[in-house]
Amino acid sequence: MSKVMQIKDRKVGVDHPCYLVAEISCNHEGNIDEAVRIIRASKEAGADAIKIQTYTADTMTRDFKNKANTGSIWDGLDIYSIYHKAHTPWDWHEKLQRVAEDEGMHLFSTPFDETAVDFLEKMNTPVYKVASFEIVDIKLIERIARTGKPVIVSTGMANFLEIKEAVDTLRRHGAGQIAVLHCNSGYPAPFAEANLNTIPVIAALFDVVPGLSDHTMFADPVNFNTPLGHVAGVEGVKLGAKIIEIHVTMDREHARQLMTGDKGGYDWAFSKEPHELKKMIDMIRQYEHTGKVAYETDIEREMAALSHGTVSFEPTKREKTSLPYRPTLWVVDNIKRGDTLSFAGGRPGNIDSIRPGGGLHIRYADFIDGQVATRDLKAGEPLQWDMIDLVKSSLAKIA
Numbered sequence: 001m002s003k004v005m006q007i008k009d010r011k012v013g014v015d016h017p018c019y020l021v022a023e024i025s026c027n028h029e030g031n032i033d034e035a036v037r038i039i040r041a042s043k044e045a046g047a048d049a050i051k052i053q054t055y056t057a058d059t060m061t062r063d064f065k066n067k068a069n070t071g072s073i074w075d076g077l078d079i080y081s082i083y084h085k086a087h088t089p090w091d092w093h094e095k096l097q098r099v100a101e102d103e104g105m106h107l108f109s110t111p112f113d114e115t116a117v118d119f120l121e122k123m124n125t126p127v128y129k130v131a132s133f134e135i136v137d138i139k140l141i142e143r144i145a146r147t148g149k150p151v152i153v154s155t156g157m158a159n160f161l162e163i164k165e166a167v168d169t170l171r172r173h174g175a176g177q178i179a180v181l182h183c184n185s186g187y188p189a190p191f192a193e194a195n196l197n198t199i200p201v202i203a204a205l206f207d208v209v210p211g212l213s214d215h216t217m218f219a220d221p222v223n224f225n226t227p228l229g230h231v232a233g234v235e236g237v238k239l240g241a242k243i244i245e246i247h248v249t250m251d252r253e254h255a256r257q258l259m260t261g262d263k264g265g266y267d268w269a270f271s272k273e274p275h276e277l278k279k280m281i282d283m284i285r286q287y288e289h290t291g292k293v294a295y296e297t298d299i300e301r302e303m304a305a306l307s308h309g310t311v312s313f314e315p316t317k318r319e320k321t322s323l324p325y326r327p328t329l330w331v332v333d334n335i336k337r338g339d340t341l342s343f344a345g346g347r348p349g350n351i352d353s354i355r356p357g358g359g360l361h362i363r364y365a366d367f368i369d370g371q372v373a374t375r376d377l378k379a380g381e382p383l384q385w386d387m388i389d390l391v392k393s394s395l396a397k398i399a
Helices: 032-045 079-086 090-102 114-123 138-145 160-172 198-206 231-238 252-260 274-290 298-308 362-368 390-398
Strands: 004-007 010-013 019-023 049-054 106-111 128-130 151-154 178-183 209-213 218-220 225-227 243-248 328-331 351-354
Touching: 019 032, 019 274, 032 049, 032 090, 032 243, 032 274, 049 090, 049 114, 090 106, 090 114, 106 114, 106 128, 114 138, 128 138, 138 160, 138 362, 151 160, 151 243, 160 178, 160 198, 178 198, 178 243, 198 209, 209 231, 218 298, 231 243, 231 274, 231 298, 243 274, 328 362, 351 362
Parallel strands: 019 049, 019 243, 049 106, 128 151, 151 178, 178 209, 209 243
Antiparallel strands: 004 010, 218 225, 328 351
16 A cells, blocks of 8 residues: 555656546537637636546446436436536547647556446556445446556545445455545535545545545536636645646637536536646645745635535535435346346446446345346436345345
8 A cells, every 4th residue: 555656657646746537528529629729728727637538428327318306407408418528528538639639748548348448458557446326336346346457537526435435446346546536526625524634634644645526616616606626626725635637728708608408518617727727736846846826815715725625535515416326226128037147348248337327236236146037127217126036036046
């Protein structure tokens, strides 16, 4: 176990500069040239790495007509449709990797299922990211760990036991270098719920490289007023964060307009523009050099103090609007009564771990695999215990 990790030529952790990651996510808006612009703008701003996301609509979820309806910024939108429009095409990955490397940056990704890990292994990406929503996808975490690569995990919405289960699973299956990023998965996250004081506690409790995945943006996150995209990252570093990850967009207002018409822009409310990224990075580097940081306005100082919050390992009020979209086990193919349940996990199967919630926890996937159905099941049903004939299966094993 170590509080320093090696990402290609870069040491990340104690006694080393903060590793600054610019996340493209869906901010390319379906245009590879826009993705390239974000990479180059992030380099100019001083970022060390670019992160993308590797999924398709069908690996993230299925077309079961599930709509967002929990009070998030995506309410009323079809989940499958969002991911179809938002995903980064897999045939872009190698070009984006070349562009990033030509700029002297690392490029890595968040895989959302086992086939994405297989794909990224062929690209030889240097590190893996586990998204906050997927911290409960134990089967995916096992697959990532088996690569032996360094792993960065975000903790948005997770409680202490969920974080521990993820970290223990990584270590048990071969991951020796682990970073854990404190995160609030409210979109955007209020400064009052940032709870950055959790960062040093994560480092101490889990013996990992600590960091921050930041989704704060506005001093007023309800009306989306007064953008302060640099503040939480700076405060995170002051509290010991050695990795900062933020979402980057070239034009937040344009993205906002796209989302109004459900044409894209789904991350607008928590994405920083390049000048905001540069301001954050410049202030972080100044702090690393001098041990001091100076804000220019009272509202910056107010939000900086507010962001420290308390030590928390429970979902905040804003995060509770995101919790229902975590992946769980779903029936993904029609099943007849008495048929065997087969966990897919990137292979053919009739149950799988997909978004949203509503089904059984993914930690039960191995136990359920090979059991039989108590009744006919339709694709699009979240898997429940009463669908599984545990008594019959147990008696068969005893006999």
